[in-house]
Amino acid sequence: MPLLSVLDQSPIRAGATPADAVAETIELAKRADRLGYHRYWVAEHHSSDGLAGSVPEIMITRLANETRHLRVGSGGVMLPHYAPLKVAETFRMLETMYPGRIDLGIGRAPGSDQRTAQALAYVRGPIPIEYFPRQVQDLMDWMDGALEDDHPYRDVTAQPAGPSSPPVWLLGSSDQGAQVGAHFGTAFSFAHFITEGGEPIVEMYKRRFQPSKTLAEPLANIGVFVICAETEEEAKYHAAARDLWRVRLDQGHITPIPTPEEAMAYEYTEAERQRAAFHRRRNIVGTPEQVREKLDALLARYGVDEAMVVTITHDHAARLRSYELLAEVYDLAPQAEAAE
Secondary structure (H helix, E strand, O other), X not given: OOEEEEEEOOEOEOOOOHHHHHHHHHHHHHHHHHHOOOEEEEOOOOOOOOEOOOOHHHXXXXXXXXXXXXXXXXXXXXXXXXXXXXXXXXXXXXXXXXXXXXXXXXXXXXXXXXHHHHHHHOOOOOOOHXXXXXXXXXXXXXXXXXXXXXXXXXXXXXXXXXXXXXXXXXXXXXXXXXXXXXXXXXXXXXXXXXXXXXXXXXXXHHHHOOOOOOOOOOOEEEEEEEEEOOOHHHHHHHHHHHHHHHHHHHOOOOOOEOOHHHHHHOOOOHHHHHHHHHHHOOOEEEOHHHHHHHHHHHHHHHOOOEEEEEOOOOOHHHHHHHHHHHHHHOOOOOOOOOOO
């Protein structure tokens, strides 16, 4: 039986507010905890009118406090924006407060446009992407309290120190993240919902994996976009909103999630229609039985046993219901009530 987890980008619905999106993330996490999902990761995006999750470490604190059974983590922290020591201290604090329940997912993408990335960097300027492997190495060493003897900051420790640290996951939608994860011996999460055809990339990660102090064997999962509903027609109805939102994103317009009615009335150009169809190929949309059949086949192709499920709909109730139906068709074990 595969593991089912949640990747939440905190989507902002048309007609709703960013505060609504944050509240809906908290509600969904509590529901996922009761339904028996394995992990709950929150994303990092900046200066976006469509996605509200800009500070995953703060969201993780709230979600870990609101839940009891889930592993809670970042999907992910965009490491080029930050000093590795600060990220290590943040996640060591989270591990201290919620031992054994925290995941640290890191990525190399900006999670924003380049102008916003410059604003995040402020005076010093963005860290060049070629420094990313060094950042990963420093982050892992500070997490484990084991900097190299010749490291210029070997006498600096990441506090609070403790006997355990969150596992590190490299997030990626190309072979670059897979290579870094394999080299440093981290777990790897491939974003199929962004880039299809990643089976050779996951296989390459497994083949090149070098054991580390924290992970002896390769560990991978995939992020998959899913909408599940009682009927195929209803699922496609809700998926239409994300189709239009994704086309607009390609055009540089990061808008709130449109209503299905707006999406279905939209007059696509031929180029936009082809673009929507291109993105739709990566999605799994349908009834619970249809979704399970397709998701099982996808996991088998990738050779992994965990799916990080991304679901975006304009109707929040439909989003909650999608995760409920998925849990039911996979016979997830319901858990006791989450914290109130």
